[in-house]
Amino acid sequence: MSSAPRPIAISCGEPGGIGPEVAARAWAALAQRIPMLWIGDARHLPGDIPHRIITDPDEAAAISPDALPVLQRDFGPPARPGQAQPQHARGVIAAIEEGVALLRTGQAAALCTAPIHKKALIDGAGFAHPGHTEFLAALAGADEVVMMLASPELRVVPATIHIALESVPNALTPGKLRRVIEITATDLRRYFGLAAPRIAIAGLNPHAGEEGAMGRQELDWIAPLIRQMRDEGHDLNGPLPADTMFHPAARARYDAAICMYHDQALIPIKTLDFDRGVNVTLGLPFIRTSPDHGTAFDIAGQNRANPSSMIEAIRLAHDMAQKTGRA
Ligand SMILES: NC(=O)C1=CN([C@@H]2O[C@H](COP(=O)(O)OP(=O)(O)OC[C@H]3O[C@@H](n4cnc5c(N)ncnc54)[C@H](O)[C@@H]3O)[C@@H](O)[C@H]2O)C=CC1
Numbered sequence: 650m651s652s653a654p655r656p657i658a659i660s661c662g663e664p665g666g667i668g669p670e671v672a673a674r675a676w677a678a679l680a681q682r683i684p685m686l687w688i689g690d691a692r693h694l695p696g697d698i699p700h701r702i703i704t705d706p707d708e709a710a711a712i713s714p715d716a717l718p719v720l721q722r723d724f725g726p727p728a729r730p731g732q733a734q735p736q737h738a739r740g741v742i743a744a745i746e747e748g749v750a751l752l753r754t755g756q757a758a759a760l761c762t763a764p765i766h767k768k769a770l771i772d773g774a775g776f777a778h779p780g781h782t783e784f785l786a787a788l789a790g791a792d793e794v795v796m797m798l799a800s801p802e803l804r805v806v807p808a809t810i811h812i813a814l815e816s817v818p819n820a821l822t823p824g825k826l827r828r829v830i831e832i833t834a835t836d837l838r839r840y841f842g843l844a845a846p847r848i849a850i851a852g853l854n855p856h857a858g859e860e861g862a863m864g865r866q867e868l869d870w871i872a873p874l875i876r877q878m879r880d881e882g883h884d885l886n887g888p889l890p891a892d893t894m895f896h897p898a899a900r901a902r903y904d905a906a907i908c909m910y911h912d913q914a915l916i917p918i919k920t921l922d923f924d925r926g927v928n929v930t931l932g933l934p935f936i937r938t939s940p941d942h943g944t945a946f947d948i949a950g951q952n953r954a955n956p957s958s959m960i961e962a963i964r965l966a967h968d969m970a971q972k973t974g975r976a
């Protein structure tokens with residue numbers, strides 16, 4: 650194996666979305682500092698971006714400052730910007746799998762995934778996972794992983810992810826919440842350099858249940874679990890009413906907020922910092938980041954997509970890799 654710095658591998662995501670464009674712009678912004686390679690069909694990249702097709706990932710570090718190294722996958726039909734194309738589903742999935750394979754062989758430092766269109770993958774390939782997070786957990790054989798969205802303003806963790814709201818109360822159990830807290834605390838130490846992370850925990854119900862008047866989960870098991878884990882040494886605060894835990898003074902009191910469901914976590918961070926939010930999967934045996942946005946079909950192919958979140962995702966992946974000796 651080469652002794653050159655390991656690149657960040659970027660999977661292409663849905664070709665008709667903004668993924669190829671923001672990856673290319675992120676390469677242009679970071680190429681002199683961070684080696685990277687892109688896995689996808691080079692025909693889907695913007696025409697003004699220099700790229701070079703490589704066959705050996707170990708070539709990426711030397712080429713990356715001058716041209717975006719591409720591990721070429723032939724997707725067949727051309728991309729149609731702004732449209733989901735189920736016929737590309739197998740290629741999109743294979744690009745993610747190839748990225749993981751490079752992490753396993755040590756030929757990439759981290760994986761940064763561009764957005765997939767979940768329905769296109771289901772329609773085109775019977776994709777059995779709600780998103781990357783669950784797919785990567787399956788590829789890694791990880792029992793439990795955690796989604797975190799991180800920005801300079803806020804870090805949030807949805808304890809349940811891509812499930813219908815009506816399924817949330819049953820999916821939340823003391824065992825599940827305990828694992829989410831443990832994984833979050835471990836990876837805040839490992840990747841974010843926080844020796845004693847302060848974690849806030851939202852209630853499930855309005856007003857965190859208002860002493861049982863608006864729901865009982867807080868009284869019955871969330872508060873007891875928090876007390877027990879505090880006794881074990883975790884720095885936890887909660888259950889907190891979710892509507893008052895994201896204003897600036899409240900945010901100053903914690904390093905990450907664990908929320909009970911997807912929108913409780915993602916609405917505050919996307920409102921505060923959509924441009925710099927990064928999606929990180931915690932609990933994996935490798936590093937994975939992603940921009941916080943989706944395929945944005947409404948602006949795809951128009952050179953209007955803001956690459957900031959992708960830039961931050963690559964930067965954070967590189968930083969995490971450096972902290973853990975993988976870069
Ligand atoms: N990590 C991933 O693979 C993710 C995939 N998705 C998928 O993306 C698809 C579309 O999801 P939506 O809910 O519509 O969210 P979206 O993030 O694609 O778009 C929401 C709005 O934000 C705008 N926007 C998004 N990114 C932007 C950027 N970089 N620059 C400027 N404007 C931007 C869009 O134009 C749109 O108006 C869905 O299939 C969803 O599942 C969504 C989030 C993450």
Ligand SMILES: NCC(=O)COP(=O)(O)O
Nearest residue numbers: 779780781782783928939
């Ligand atoms: N809403 C966040 C999202 O959909 C990202 O999911 P994933 O593909 O990173 O699992």
